[in-house]
Amino acid sequence: MLVNELSKRTGLSIHTIRYYENLGMIKGVTDENVTSNNYKHYDANTIERLEIIIEAREVGFTLAEIKKILISWFETTDSKPETLELFQAKIKEIDDKMKYFKQTKSLLEKVCEKIQSNND
Template sequence: MAMTISELAKGAAVGVETVRFYQRKGLLDDPRPSHSGRQGRRHYGAEDLRRLRFVRSAQSAGFTLAEIAELLALDASQDRPRARAMARSRLEAIDQEIARLEAARQSLRKLAGECAKGDAGPCPIIAAFEA
């Protein structure tokens, strides 16, 4: 099943420019015929769509483009121990971000409660962020 770049982009729910960006970064192949020196039409297959979806999912999980490139290389070399180590490291970073967000939520909840106690004096929410 050959797809155009717009069909590939639509299949992964991204824009055409996103596909081109990933190609420039080396995360996706650019299948244009280059032997003639002319700009040709791109034709993509199911593997290209699978790879594009992987890149988007890995980005959503917080991996950087460099890490995604490394994961793709690890997949080709079947280096699962390194892939697991990268996943564990990303999980640790996510856990730290969750802890930071939970602390921020608790602080805001406390400030909102203090603010609701009355209208006299400075707003505790604004005062807290000015400090």
């Protein structure tokens, strides 16, 4: 499929798809028999890669981390401990953020209570 179809099927813009391709996260193939254009073709594997990228971005992975995940997932068979470590580090990071946000929320609630009691 061409990049337009890939964009429609994933919901990503063509610009974003090209960006991920420039980073080496996906790869399109040009037809060497056609010299009149530089159209790249993408297979179903590319959709799977892009879906992983989308989901990983949604949970807070950086592009560098996602690239490691993709390499581990698609290109190597013995990097499971490294991948597990990456996911565990992200879980810890999320736990730390949750703790910070709970503390921030508590502080804001106290400020709101003070403001309310001063208005009474």
